[in-house]
Amino acid sequence: MTVPLRPRPMDLTMHDMAQVYPTISQTIGVILHLEGTTPTLSELRAYVGSHLKDQPRLTHYLHGPGLKARWHHDPAPDLNHRVREQHLPSGDQHLDTALTGLVAHPLPAEGPLWDIWLLAGYAPGRYAICLRAHHSTQDGMGLLGTLTALFGTAPSPTTRPALRAGAAAYLSTVRGMLTASAINNAWSDTELSLTGHRDINWADVPTQRLRQAATARGGDTNDGFLAALSGALRTWAAQSWPLGAGRPLPAITMVNLRRTEDHDRPGNFFTFAPAPLPCHESTAEGRLDHVIAATRTTKDPARHKAMRSVMDLVPARAFHALATRLTTPDRATISTSYLAVHRPLRYKQDPVTRLQPFTWLPRHQPASIVACSYNGTTSICFVTDAALPGLNQLPSLFHDAVGDLPRSDDDPQAGSRAEQLPHAGVTLPVPAAARDTAVVIDFDFIKGILVHQGNLPAESITRQATQEEAGIDSLAVTELSMILEERLGVVITENELAKPTTMDDLVSLVAERTASSPDHASPQEQGLHPQTERPHAVPEA
Numbered sequence: 001m002t003v004p005l006r007p008r009p010m011d012l013t014m015h016d017m018a019q020v021y022p023t024i025s026q027t028i029g030v031i032l033h034l035e036g037t038t039p040t041l042s043e044l045r046a047y048v049g050s051h052l053k054d055q056p057r058l059t060h061y062l063h064g065p066g067l068k069a070r071w072h073h074d075p076a077p078d079l080n081h082r083v084r085e086q087h088l089p090s091g092d093q094h095l096d097t098a099l100t101g102l103v104a105h106p107l108p109a110e111g112p113l114w115d116i117w118l119l120a121g122y123a124p125g126r127y128a129i130c131l132r133a134h135h136s137t138q139d140g141m142g143l144l145g146t147l148t149a150l151f152g153t154a155p156s157p158t159t160r161p162a163l164r165a166g167a168a169a170y171l172s173t174v175r176g177m178l179t180a181s182a183i184n185n186a187w188s189d190t191e192l193s194l195t196g197h198r199d200i201n202w203a204d205v206p207t208q209r210l211r212q213a214a215t216a217r218g219g220d221t222n223d224g225f226l227a228a229l230s231g232a233l234r235t236w237a238a239q240s241w242p243l244g245a246g247r248p249l250p251a252i253t254m255v256n257l258r259r260t261e262d263h264d265r266p267g268n269f270f271t272f273a274p275a276p277l278p279c280h281e282s283t284a285e286g287r288l289d290h291v292i293a294a295t296r297t298t299k300d301p302a303r304h305k306a307m308r309s310v311m312d313l314v315p316a317r318a319f320h321a322l323a324t325r326l327t328t329p330d331r332a333t334i335s336t337s338y339l340a341v342h343r344p345l346r347y348k349q350d351p352v353t354r355l356q357p358f359t360w361l362p363r364h365q366p367a368s369i370v371a372c373s374y375n376g377t378t379s380i381c382f383v384t385d386a387a388l389p390g391l392n393q394l395p396s397l398f399h400d401a402v403g404d405l406p407r408s409d410d411d412p413q414a415g416s417r418a419e420q421l422p423h424a425g426v427t428l429p430v431p432a433a434a435r436d437t438a439v440v441i442d443f444d445f446i447k448g449i450l451v452h453q454g455n456l457p458a459e460s461i462t463r464q465a466t467q468e469e470a471g472i473d474s475l476a477v478t479e480l481s482m483i484l485e486e487r488l489g490v491v492i493t494e495n496e497l498a499k500p501t502t503m504d505d506l507v508s509l510v511a512e513r514t515a516s517s518p519d520h521a522s523p524q525e526q527g528l529h530p531q532t533e534r535p536h537a538v539p540e541a
Helices: 009-020 041-049 090-104 140-151 167-180 207-215 219-239 286-295 301-313 316-326 391-404 433-436 443-455 474-488 494-498 503-516
Strands: 027-035 060-063 070-073 083-087 112-122 126-134 197-204 253-254 270-274 333-338 352-360 365-376 377-385 426-427 440-442 537-538
Touching: 009 060, 009 090, 009 316, 027 090, 027 140, 041 083, 041 112, 060 207, 090 112, 090 126, 112 537, 140 253, 140 333, 167 270, 197 207, 197 352, 197 391, 207 219, 207 286, 207 377, 207 474, 219 286, 219 333, 219 365, 219 377, 270 301, 286 537, 352 365, 365 391, 377 391, 426 474, 440 443, 443 474, 443 503, 474 494, 494 503
Parallel strands: 083 112, 253 333, 333 365, 352 377
Antiparallel strands: 027 126, 027 352, 060 070, 112 126, 197 377, 197 537, 253 270, 365 377, 426 440
């Protein structure tokens, strides 16, 4: 495939900051936990090598000074240096120590900035693979694209561009970027400044718990994650940080702007949007409602179109200046990201049972937090500035906040389902206060997904139209499957969704499957998962 001749402004900004501040690691990555017989290092190298020709993110890197850097191509990077192993003593604590060390370990200094580590010996029948990359070459969705290309069992889903955006969407996008970099003084304690030394820790919670709490009020899993994070930070600020107590804490969320044609390209195809965390709200319900309202605009296809256009048009120096402004102490914000892997992963025949993401901490920032949902579990990585008292306890506080999220079982309508009507299959139960956001599984609901998220032409989607006549291709089916799982917690595979002949048949299938879906999390998802509460100090790379 063709790689862009010129890097994008975000790529150049990351590359320049890496040169100006070489002690600040920009390594991001993901840890795959697998069950099976540990492969040999030579087997893993051969496996990775067989995928290189189809993965530009593994063969391209930025080379040159600062904002003048350009993409270089290395079709055969040295896998002896990039695919390595650590044999660990028995015990999961040794895996924890090894993973913490890898987060800080420098990436290869020459050529493409990535590597893969095989970790074994800590438990019989289990091993881990750690994929790491530099943020100038891969963003979060790019890293997941690499992950699914190497270890996926089905083609990676991609998104279509939004069709159009009005002037209001462009104005709102620019205003949001400026708002995110405004002075907030939330971290400007004259006696305690941010040092840049990092603590890293993880927490695991059932995805269904986040999803059910949020979808009952018109949100999604990401909203549940941000609401729980707000609750955790509210408790922490009340205990340890008077500057943040009783106020919303400034935060930004990352928005994926990758289009279909960008799927395999190296670099960064995201932007940031303000997402203030409602830590001033005293109830979990109030925090959840605030988050859902705040994130609604970032999910609008027209807003996505405007965001992408602004990011394509803004000069590299202007974006660099904005990013530099964002990393000054009086404008510091909490960075958040949410990713989801909807299809099973494996190495050959060995299944991936769990994923752990990890991220970096930009200069003068208090915390960078990324969540990744996979296989019924959402794993959250907390990278925090070690100077802030008690902030390394966020994983424990986050678990408590997840427990405080509203439960659909508490609502008198939670156990009921509306009777299926012609072309209006199921109404999902919602609290009375949020009844206007009820999701009705009918023709208009499915058509709305296909038009607004799949960007199919509305006029071709009629009740009696076949899937071919409606323009529903494999990409649209994948998009529909993902959205049904994310918004409703209902898993309907692409093969199942492709079988109905007409749109009416497709609507009936989704309505019937939603009606028969259990109201509660499966036994393996009930209750909070164990966590590693010990803070990990990460030395500067």
